[in-house]
Amino acid sequence: MKRGKGMKFVGDSRVTADKQKFIPKDYSEYPGRTEPFWPNFLLKEWLVGAVFLVGFLCLTVAHPAPLEKIADPTDTAYLPLPDWYFLFLYQLLKYKFASGSFFVLGAIVIPGLAFGALFLAPFLDKGKERRPHKRPIATSLMLLSFIAVFWLTYEAASHVNWEEKAANNKPEWPSEVEIDTSHPGYAAYENSCLQCHGGELEGGPAAPTLIGVEYTAEEIMDIAVNGINSMPADQFQGTEEELQQLAEFIVTVNEEN
């Protein structure tokens, strides 16, 4: 192939003057004012890009990317949701006609047909006409799918309390406290406290965590016997010596961290 300077081009630079094989309509045949891509049009594209970038950066500053709690496979209450652009598929798979024994229909046949038709659109819509209203079948099918996807996404999203979900899953640095279960006070803890305060002293629905408390051993002994705030009295069951060990245990855990 002849290359380099002195080569004659027609409109689109790939189309040489003496080559007649496949030629899309030359731009000079289009009516109106053409403009060179370099540098005139590219400058305008840069401007559009810059405005777009400013808007985009405003979005990222105004809404920091969300991060939830570290993954906890034992969290059975968690409502799993995909990213928003998969919500329509997620919603589709909830309907009776698309789940259970019809799973294949909902997960493969319907999306397969839709995306297959999208992929093969040029071969399904073969007419010469390009205007949307001159090819009503293609246009209406696309509009229908658009409405369906939009509606499914809305249905899936509107049933979720997003604020509550975010509030329940605030990111917290996971506790890295090592619980010394061989400590003599741990047995007393297991007997009297573990049920509410948890196996790792992490707390629970009825009781706060015991990590990070700043009580002295005497205060802890007092609380264990007499209660505090919503904690009732007489939670501790055991001997005086065990009570002493229990208080030491909790103090040790907090001193180490």
Add this chain to the structure above:
Amino acid sequence: MLQKMYDWIDERVDITPLWRDIADHEVPEHVNPAHHFSAFVYCFGGLTFFVTVIQILSGMFLTMYYVPDIENAWRSVYYLQTQVQAGQIVRGMHHWGASVVIVMLFLHTLRVFFQGAYKKPRELNWMVGVLIFFVMLALGLTGYLLPWDNKAYFATVVTLQIAEQVPFIGEMAKTLLNGDPSIVGAQTLARFFAIHVFFLPAALFVLMAVHFIMIRKQGISGPL
């Protein structure tokens, strides 16, 4: 100076035809928003590319801090989000860019569809474009797991359950993605990381190259 450098290189490797292919062409009136404001619909493709570039760059910076293992993934993201200078912005760009790129791709697809721009001779380019769409969705799916928070973990568990129920190939597909027939854990994160950072971007680059070469070769479709 620049001209001299250009000439020096051009003399040796003949880059002028390359330059012509990339930049030396006319932009017809009907796609130029300066002449017809409604022609802004032709910006969607370019903006998709722009956001893709943002994704590539911000993603490259994210991997400087991100650690793809289940012990440290979440902690590294948390550290990036709260401690690292501009970490929140870079992660924000990658997070929101993932959504914006889907929106832009969607708008671009609708523009091409309703204008019938996929008709002969541009059928192939339409198909390549739809493949790019799928690759982008897959990038979104695999990237969702990487922060290893509750949202990521449970969404992936559900995705894998869906994959598993596919007849015949379901079990295999799940094991391939998961790294294990049942446990969603360290292997899964490593696989999703590899897919998200190496496999899919490689496919994306090839498809985008083909997409753009075909656009330059065929030119933009004419006015309606």
